[in-house]
Amino acid sequence: MVSNKLSSSVPTDREVVLGILNDSEDALNKLYTGYFPMILQFILNNNGDEDDAKDVYQEGIIVLYNKIKGGNFELSSKLKTYIYSVCRRIWLKKLSQQSKKTSNISDFEDVMAVEVDLEQHEEKDKQFDKMQDALLHLGEPCKTIIQDFYINNLSMQDICEKFGYTNTDNAKTQKYKCLQRLKKLFFQV
Amino acid sequence: MRNEIELEGIIEDYLNGKLSEAERTAFEQLRKNDPIVDHKVVAHKVFLESFGEYANVLDLKAKMDRAHAQIDVETLSEELRPHPSYIINIWRKNKAAIAVAASFILLTIVTVYSIQQNTKQIGSVELMSREMAKIKNSQSSLIRIINSKQVPNAPKHTKPANFGGTGFALTANGYLLTNLHVVDGADSVYVQDNKGDSYKAKVVRTDSQYDLAILKIIDKSFSPLSNLPYRLKQSGIGMGEIVYTLGFPKDDAVFGEGYVSSRSGYNGDTTQYQVSIPVNPGNSGGPLLDHQGNIIGVISAKEKQVDGATFAIKSKYIQEALNSIPNDSLGKKVAFNKRNSLQGLSRNKQVEKIQDYVFMIKVYK
Numbered sequence: 001m002v003s004n005k006l007s008s009s010v011p012t013d014r015e016v017v018l019g020i021l022n023d024s025e026d027a028l029n030k031l032y033t034g035y036f037p038m039i040l041q042f043i044l045n046n047n048g049d050e051d052d053a054k055d056v057y058q059e060g061i062i063v064l065y066n067k068i069k070g071g072n073f074e075l076s077s078k079l080k081t082y083i084y085s086v087c088r089r090i091w092l093k094k095l096s097q098q099s100k101k102t103s104n105i106s107d108f109e110d111v112m113a114v115e116v117d118l119e120q121h122e123e124k125d126k127q128f129d130k131m132q133d134a135l136l137h138l139g140e141p142c143k144t145i146i147q148d149f150y151i152n153n154l155s156m157q158d159i160c161e162k163f164g165y166t167n168t169d170n171a172k173t174q175k176y177k178c179l180q181r182l183k184k185l186f187f188q189v
Numbered sequence: 190m191r192n193e194i195e196l197e198g199i200i201e202d203y204l205n206g207k208l209s210e211a212e213r214t215a216f217e218q219l220r221k222n223d224p225i226v227d228h229k230v231v232a233h234k235v236f237l238e239s240f241g242e243y244a245n246v247l248d249l250k251a252k253m254d255r256a257h258a259q260i261d262v263e264t265l266s267e268e269l270r271p272h273p274s275y276i277i278n279i280w281r282k283n284k285a286a287i288a289v290a291a292s293f294i295l296l297t298i299v300t301v302y303s304i305q306q307n308t309k310q311i312g313s314v315e316l317m318s319r320e321m322a323k324i325k326n327s328q329s330s331l332i333r334i335i336n337s338k339q340v341p342n343a344p345k346h347t348k349p350a351n352f353g354g355t356g357f358a359l360t361a362n363g364y365l366l367t368n369l370h371v372v373d374g375a376d377s378v379y380v381q382d383n384k385g386d387s388y389k390a391k392v393v394r395t396d397s398q399y400d401l402a403i404l405k406i407i408d409k410s411f412s413p414l415s416n417l418p419y420r421l422k423q424s425g426i427g428m429g430e431i432v433y434t435l436g437f438p439k440d441d442a443v444f445g446e447g448y449v450s451s452r453s454g455y456n457g458d459t460t461q462y463q464v465s466i467p468v469n470p471g472n473s474g475g476p477l478l479d480h481q482g483n484i485i486g487v488i489s490a491k492e493k494q495v496d497g498a499t500f501a502i503k504s505k506y507i508q509e510a511l512n513s514i515p516n517d518s519l520g521k522k523v524a525f526n527k528r529n530s531l532q533g534l535s536r537n538k539q540v541e542k543i544q545d546y547v548f549m550i551k552v553y554k
Contacts, residue, residue: 025252032256040262041269050262058253065249106271124242131243150237151244176194183236 010034013079020068032061035080038109039087045106048091056094060087063114063121077112084109089118134185142178149175196226200233352552355436355475355488356380356404357543359511361414363406366507367474367550368489369395372402380406380548383442387551396510399460399502400489403510404550418542419476420529421504422483428452431480432464434488435540437549438471444540445472447497454500455492462486465497474550477501482531482539 011019011030019027036057043053063086067073073082088111135143141163148154148162160171202208203216220227280287354371358364365380372378372392381387388408395402426432426449433446447466454461464477468491477486486501531539 028249028252029256029259032253033260036257036260037265037269040265044266044270050266053266054257054262058250058257061253062246062249127239128243128246131239150240151247172194172198176197179197183232186236186239187232 010080016079017068017073020065028061032057035083038080038084042084042088042106042108043091045108046091047095047100052091052094056087056091059090059121059125063117066121066124067117081110081112082114085112085114086118089114130186134182137185138178138182142174142181145171145175145178146182196229197233200226200230201237203230204234204237351554353437353471354473354550354552355471356548356550357474357476357484358414358417358546358548359403361416363390363411363413364393365390365404365406365548365550366487367402367404368487369397369400369402370489371474371550372404372552374554375552377553378404379551379553380404381551382548383544386410390550399506399510401487401502401507401510414546416530417546418530418539419478419482419484419546421508422479422485423505423508425452425503425505426462426479426485430485432466432477432485433480433536433540434466434468434472434475434477435543435547436468436472436475436488437547438469440549442544442547442549443469443472447499450497455490458500460506461489461500461502464488464499464501466499467497468499471549476543476547478539478543480536482529482534482543 011027011034016027016031019031036053039057039060040050040053043049043056048056060083064073064079064083088105088107092105135146138146145159145163148159149156154162156168156171156175159165159175160168163171163174165171165174199208199212199216203213208216220230352371352375354367356365356367356371359366373395375392378390378392379387380390388406388411390404390406390408393403393405428449428451430449431446432449433444435442435444437443445467447464449462450465451463453459454463462477462485464486466477466488468475468488472488473490475488476484477488479485483504484507485504487507488499488501490500492498492500531542534542
């Protein structure tokens with residue numbers, strides 16, 4: 001079977017878990033490239049295309065990532081099986097949402113129960129979408145200011161210069177207003 | 190407005206643990222006393238956490254996109270996409286089912302085969318002529334080589350016979366009966382008597398229906414036998430009757446005794462008896478006699494892999510075969526003695542008399 005070819009380039013489960021716990025981008029890279037063909041094969045053989053594969057796979061990796069970060073990933077379950085099962089579940093859900101038939105699924109790997117993890121993931125995913133929506137509605141320059149401050153960790157001074165405010169107080173006021181609106185958008189949705 | 194901004198700054202510092210010990214105590218006091226401030230702290234905490242996670246996922250996605258860019262998706266999907274061939278798809282999808290089906294079919298075949306083996310006498314009778322040359326291949330097939338011992342009285346042939354069987358005298362003047370399969374396709378036939386003398390013989394008559402052949406000794410050195418001691422029993426014989434035979438599975442005559450185990454032969458063939466008697470290649474064409482010395486049949490075959498299932502052509506059909514032969518072709522009417530001189534003799538006396546009338550048939554092909 002084609003999926004057997006994976007084994008050579010795939011990092012060990014332990015490497016992946018330790019790498020993710022230590023925020024190693026290299027480990028993530030290896031993980032990502034290692035298991036992608038498995039999911040691509042699954043999606044392509046079950047009414048999906050390459051883009052579907054990418055979306056489903058990335059969602060699956062996020063689930064795995066959160067589980068490892070949450071500290072409750074047990075090495076007893078094989079990483080490969082876990083990823084496959086999660087992605088399979090996600091894809092079946094998408095298929096049924098598109099009201100395509102989900103019977104007669106071609107499987108290539110063992111499958112394990114991952115429903116609990118996926119419920120948690122869906123909750124988080126909703127929060128993510130909410131935040132994304134809120135930021136979208138916030139508009140510029142608020143969005144960039146908030147992102148610069150909270151994500152890119154720029155200081156008020158940097159933001160003041162970047163956006164050409166006359167002094168940091170003005171920048172602070174602006175940021176405060178933006179944040180208030182964002183919170184309002186976020187909590188109200 | 191200004192106070193609000195400052196308050197939020199403090200809340201943020203408080204949540205990020207940037208306040209000094211004194212400031213923190215003061216702020217916690219304020220939080221306790223003012224529910225509005227407390228509510229703001231909680232709300233801001235929830236928001237910061239959500240935003241933090243949002244940022245994390247965003248970061249992760251960016252990293253994954255970079256990783257994704259390294260993958261040659263097109264080549265991969267060419268390799269992995271469903272094979273256009275219907276059969277390969279079926280195979281990929283139903284590997285397990287196909288495997289189960291295949292093992293089931295295999296099991297069925299084996300079962301059916303073994304049932305057939307057990308319930309039917311399947312087509313594996315072994316004709317009891319000796320294929321001398323074949324013994325090298327297999328000992329279990331009970332075939333044996335005749336040593337090419339030169340018989341001093343018979344310098345006519347030097348090479349060993351290829352095939353061997355048994356025959357017995359029909360008349361005193363040199364007509365013998367044997368199985369057709371013994372002499373079938375023969376270039377030349379020699380018969381050898383109990384004393385070791387070989388005589389040239391020719392096939393004068395064959396009956397493929399009953400697998401019988403009549404030979405005539407044409408050698409000038411052959412002197413006619415005395416009157417035949419046995420006679421052909423016309424009526425049938427019952428199950429359990431003790432019978433014996435004399436044959437040449439080796440260079441000397443071999444005596445074998447048994448009983449009639451069935452009134453029909455292979456697969457219910459009514460022209461034969463089934464006899465439980467030890468026979469070996471070379472016994473074909475031998476006479477089967479009852480305890481009174483009447484010929485009741487001709488040994489012809491045995492069932493492979495079954496011990497003691499030997500088949501003998503019933504004497505009735507020997508007579509039929511003889512009757513169907515025009516008188517002139519035998520020169521003189523073949524007639525068995527009406528009298529059986531063996532009657533009442535002990536077994537060893539019977540055998541002693543009979544053995545002069547039983548010949549080894551040696552066939553060259």
